[in-house]
Amino acid sequence: MGAAKSNLVELRDLKVAFDGVQVLHGIDLTVGRGEALGLVGESGCGKSVTWLAALGLLPGKAGVSGSVRLEGRELCGSPRSTLESVRGGRIAMIFQDPSSSLNPVLRIGRQITEALALHRGLRGDAARTEALRLMDMVGIPDARSRFDLYAHEFSGGQCQRLMIAMALAGEPDLLIADEPTTALDATIQAQILDLLIQLRAETGMATVFISHDLGAVSQVCERVCVMYAGRIVEQGTVEQLFAAPRHPYTRGLFDAIPRIDGPRQPLVPIPGTVPNPKHLPAGCAFSPRCSRVLQSCHTELPPLVPQGDGRLLACARPVPLALVIHAAKPRTPARIVESALQ
Amino acid sequence: MTPLIQATNLARIYQVRRGLFAQPKPVRAVDGVSLAVMPGETLGIVGESGSGKSTLGRMLLGIDQLQAGEVRFEGRAMPELRTAEWRALRAKMQLVYQDPLAALDRRLTIASQLAEPLEIHRIIPKDQRPARVAELMVAVGLRQDQAGRFPHELSGGQRQRAVIARALASRPKLLVCDEPVSALDVSIQAQVVNMLRQLQEQNGIAMVFISHDLKVVRNIADRVAVMYLGRIVEEASSDVIFRSPRHPYTQALVSSVPVPGKLLEGRVILQGEPPNPANRPAGCAFHPRCSIARDICRSTAPVLRQIENRRTAACHIVADGAVPVAA
Secondary structure, eight states: OTTSSOEEEEEEEEEEEETTEEEEEEEEEEEETTOEEEEEOOTTSSHHHHHHHHTTOSOTTEEEEEEEEETTEEOTTOOHHHHHHHBTTTEEEEOSOHHHHSOTTSOHHHHHHHHHHHHHOOOHHHHHHHHHHHHHHTTOTTHHHHTTOOGGGSOHHHHHHHHHHHHHHTOOSEEEEESTTTTSOHHHHHHHHHHHHHHHHHHOOEEEEEESOHHHHHHHOSEEEEEETTEEEEEEEHHHHHHOOOSHHHHHHHHHSOOSSSOOOOOOOOSSOOOOGGGOOSSSTTGGGOTTOOGGGGTOOOOOEEOTTSOEEOOSSOOOHHHHHHHTTTTOOHHHHHHHHO | OOOSEEEEEEEEEEEEOOSSSSOOEEEEEEEEEEEEEOTTOEEEEEOOTTSSHHHHHHHHHTSSOOSEEEEEETTEEOOOTTSHHHHHHHTTEEEEOSOHHHHSOTTSOHHHHHHHHHHHTTOSOGGGHHHHHHHHHHHTTOOGGGTTOOGGGSOHHHHHHHHHHHHHTTOOSEEEEESTTTTSOHHHHHHHHHHHHHHHHHHTOEEEEEESOHHHHHHHOSEEEEEETTEEEEEEEHHHHHHSOOSHHHHHHHHTSOOTTOOSTTOOOOOSOOOOGGGOOSSSTTGGGOTTOOHHHHHSOOOOEEEETTEEEOOTTTTTTOEEOOO
């Protein structure tokens, strides 16, 4: 994978605790230059917290430890001024709800030029011209006449485009998109995904795409990390993970998605619920819900280890590759294939 | 067979005033919608935000007043709102909302919330109520020890199960579900969808399932109606409509669903935004975003026509030569 590319951002053993309750249990993650990385998991698995912690955006009561390096420079615990030069300038972030991220009492043009003044020192006409170029770039029709409108005069999809324009203002090396399409309608979601792909191709910036939607992630990303209860449980290229998910949780996520094609069948849910971070089960956190659980899973935590095909996997009894190839046919639940083979 | 619920030409128009002295402007949230649901059948209603699908669901139950049209339940016209007959009828038709925490009373235990509809509708004698509550909890997969819990002590999926149990308490014949699984995680969503299907098959309940998530609707609905700006633009059986969508909007909607492992290339990506219902385009409301629009689409609104057996669409181009459906 990224051996030839130098790493842009490196997270090492990143841990986060809120009021003594640990929610992130040591995340190791690298993002290469220009790479598109996806972070997948259900609510509460720590996918957003990882990047909020990395950028120092968590509230003071959060205990963050570990190392976050941007091109070798340590960010974790560095002074506010350093962080502020990185945020927006080197690493920009967009959030799920665009309308609450924009300032409702400032005109849109002013908000974009503010970002341009901060990160690139542009003023006056130069800033205005650049802001209009960015608005064009993210596909705001008739940018010139809408420069002086307020956020509420734009639709949800356009607000998200404006957020992306502001994020691009600092010409960042990395754009972190935290569920950028979740609050949007289906047809608008497709437009925004398309825009993110296109912008990455044009600007060459790296993208981290945080989402619970495996479908959306597969369209935008090259490499995917699956997180569960504050840990990465599987990591690999999109092709690897989608053709053959090895961790039972990844497999379960795929089976649980209702399909839009193929015959209609009852869905295959993952039994049980996501554990409360205050009372994590001993051993592997997924063990109480796992269909392939072993006795040892309840006591021993499987480490995240590299596999022969280059992926990383934290499981004592992963879904065998041969079975996965069988099961990759549409809508054949892993469990049925397994019992047929045994 | 008479439909369990039949709606004819429903309309709901809100008067919206923009600014203090401006003339109020009509917003046609639901505009001439007709539909019928057979006993035990599931009708899915899909559409983007602002398409009027939630308003339609509320109108079917009589919570939102009709401004035009008629709803008939089991062949009889809906009684006047808030009369004794209406209340009696409401026991047979129940609503499940998107946000279970908002739908449950935070200060009542789960058991007392489930007993409430039994009390209100005086369905069974008082001494049998605890047994019925226990039975309902088993039916939706809640544990008995959760009876004394408060809503905040349950997870999102469990709360939605409690809401569904409460809706089932009065043994309804019709369940209107408005985005019932949209707030749930994928793994939990599948649990609740399977449970709804199972309960429906066991009890023969008809369902109107409103959702923006096409994947979920396809897996639960027998028939699907696609709404755009307050009108149904295409309706067909769930298998047919997702395999071969005909209306250009349905095509774009189906195509916009991200499928794991399938790339964006070759998909129909709609340009433009969903138009504002207060500012409805002339002619076919979809024409500004439609790739195959002709002159007629800009001037004349298409009516819903039968284009195939058991399939209707409102499109000039798709329905060329088809016979209009009698409303």
